[in-house]
Amino acid sequence: MLLQCLNISYRYPQGDALVFRDLNCRLADPGFHGLFGPSGVGKSTLARIMAGEISGFTGEIKRRDRAGILYSCNTERLPGWSSVGDHLTKVTPAANLPLLRELITAFDLGSCVDSRFSQLSLGQKNRANLTRYLLQDFDLLIMDESLANVDEATRKQIIVTIKQIFPDRYFLYISHSVAEVATFCARILVLRDIHKSPQLIEVAGRDHHGDAVPDRPALERAMLEIVHAA
Amino acid sequence: MLHKRLSQFLIIYFLGLGLLLAVKYCFGLSDYVIPGFTDMQNTAQAVAAGYLRAVLDTLGVAVIGHVLAIALATVVAIVGRPDNLLGTMIKTAAYNLQAYPIVAVAPIIFILLGDGLPSRLLIAAIICYFPLLLSFIGILGEPVAGIEHFYVVTGRMRWQLEVKIRAFENIHKLITVVTGSATLAMVGTIVAEFIGADSGIGYSLRIALYQSDIAKVLVALFLIGVFNSLYLVALELLGLAVRKRMGVEQRTQQ
Numbered sequence: 001m002l003l004q005c006l007n008i009s010y011r012y013p014q015g016d017a018l019v020f021r022d023l024n025c026r027l028a029d030p031g032f033h034g035l036f037g038p039s040g041v042g043k044s045t046l047a048r049i050m051a052g053e054i055s056g057f058t059g060e061i062k063r064r065d066r067a068g069i070l071y072s073c074n075t076e077r078l079p080g081w082s083s084v085g086d087h088l089t090k091v092t093p094a095a096n097l098p099l100l101r102e103l104i105t106a107f108d109l110g111s112c113v114d115s116r117f118s119q120l121s122l123g124q125k126n127r128a129n130l131t132r133y134l135l136q137d138f139d140l141l142i143m144d145e146s147l148a149n150v151d152e153a154t155r156k157q158i159i160v161t162i163k164q165i166f167p168d169r170y171f172l173y174i175s176h177s178v179a180e181v182a183t184f185c186a187r188i189l190v191l192r193d194i195h196k197s198p199q200l201i202e203v204a205g206r207d208h209h210g211d212a213v214p215d216r217p218a219l220e221r222a223m224l225e226i227v228h229a230a
Numbered sequence: 231m232l233h234k235r236l237s238q239f240l241i242i243y244f245l246g247l248g249l250l251l252a253v254k255y256c257f258g259l260s261d262y263v264i265p266g267f268t269d270m271q272n273t274a275q276a277v278a279a280g281y282l283r284a285v286l287d288t289l290g291v292a293v294i295g296h297v298l299a300i301a302l303a304t305v306v307a308i309v310g311r312p313d314n315l316l317g318t319m320i321k322t323a324a325y326n327l328q329a330y331p332i333v334a335v336a337p338i339i340f341i342l343l344g345d346g347l348p349s350r351l352l353i354a355a356i357i358c359y360f361p362l363l364l365s366f367i368g369i370l371g372e373p374v375a376g377i378e379h380f381y382v383v384t385g386r387m388r389w390q391l392e393v394k395i396r397a398f399e400n401i402h403k404l405i406t407v408v409t410g411s412a413t414l415a416m417v418g419t420i421v422a423e424f425i426g427a428d429s430g431i432g433y434s435l436r437i438a439l440y441q442s443d444i445a446k447v448l449v450a451l452f453l454i455g456v457f458n459s460l461y462l463v464a465l466e467l468l469g470l471a472v473r474k475r476m477g478v479e480q481r482t483q484q
Contacts, residue, residue, distance in 0.1 A: 080477060081398055091386065129380075
């Protein structure tokens with residue numbers, strides 16, 4: 001078990017209302033997992049609590065000893081003073097430089113490496129940002145809408161590539177696409193409104209690896225389960 | 231850029247001059263109160279060389295004072311940037327001190343340091359220092375979360391990188407603040423010379439005041455305006471070069 005949230009309750013520093021009440025969840029096995037829920041329900045907040053970026057909650061977060069948990073989101077930017085390629089090379093540990101080249105190809109970033117970040121499209125920006133996180137040493141990478149503005153085919157290719165390259169790592173993928181989380185995630189944490197109990201439900205996904213055509217009826221059942229849970 | 235700055239100044243200057251002459255002829259004021267155009271020309275020819283040297287002297291002091299103020303404000307803003315006790319103290323002190331009309335302490339500086347270069351330099355620097363400091367603290371103390379997050383969570387953040395990110399992201403503001411404070415440095419130097427120094431165009435203005443010679447004052451104002459415009463243009467060009475070197479222009483063209 002990498003991470004377990006026990007009875008987490010939280011309210012925003014300037015807010016009166018609780019965002020979470022006695023919320024429990026865990027990430028038991030490596031793989032590609034999802035965090036799904038309606039807008040404003042607190043997915044990013046929960047993810048940042050898991051990553052240790054937000055304090056002031058009650059309850060307990062149990063992490064595996066020395067677990068490296070990184071949180072990335074689609075609003076992040078690379079510095080503008082150097083090209084994307086230079087930046088990626090600079091923040092990549094020497095041992096991961098071959099991986100950098102592999103990811104640049106897999107994520108179709110070859111045409112962007114000589115450009116400044118501000119010159120990229122939104123989808124390219126998100127791919128470049130995700131790439132640099134994947135090159136770090138981590139146990140769990142939380143991807144908060146990290147593939148927003150990326151076209152569906154490329155998104156699929158990226159998720160499949162991540163699953164192939166990092167089979168032993170944990171990923172928590174936050175997305176608003178039911179089909180996507182149902183297709184690619186092993187477990188989906190469905191976060192619901194605070195008035196619903198329990199606030200978080202775990203649903204099994206299809207954990208598709210891109211090697212075969214997904215079982216359509218099973219996928220539809222998973223999607224239905226997620227929508228019902230939400 | 232130069233053309234724009236100079237033409238703006240010349241339009242304002244000659245409008246003011248025209249207004250002054252209009253007042254003179256409308257109210258029939260004597261040449262003693264407001265000299266005629268010919269008198270102004272004669273005065274200009276007589277004092278131009280001396281005033282030119284004095285303006286260059288003042289400009290030199292203003293530039294050095296300005297550079298000192300920028301350097302000091304940068305250092306203090308970097309030290310006062312974090313939200314710790316020292317940072318809070320520096321910010322509080324800066325906010326309180328800038329509220330005081332600092333030029334009022336100029337006599338103390340002249341008493342302690344005499345009427346030479348150090349006093350003029352110090353007053354020029356402190357006049358433009360506090361506005362610079364407040365802006366620098368505001369800019370360097372404001373996190374750029376979208377960029378800094380990665381460096382923080384991966385343990386790569388150092389204070390140098392933090393300053394670089396914040397300065398780069400606010401380079402337009404920084405250049406505007408530095409350019410804007412150049413006039414303050416010039417004002418500080420002239421005020422210092424006017425109060426107690428024995429050289430510079432401020433000193434010349436003081437003598438012209440004692441002689442009630444508006445023609446000399448107008449010549450001095452003309453030269454001050456021209457050279458201040460030149461200094462501002464030089465700073466704007468420097469800012470443009472910095473932005474170009476840092477690749478900021480590419481970003482603004484998006």
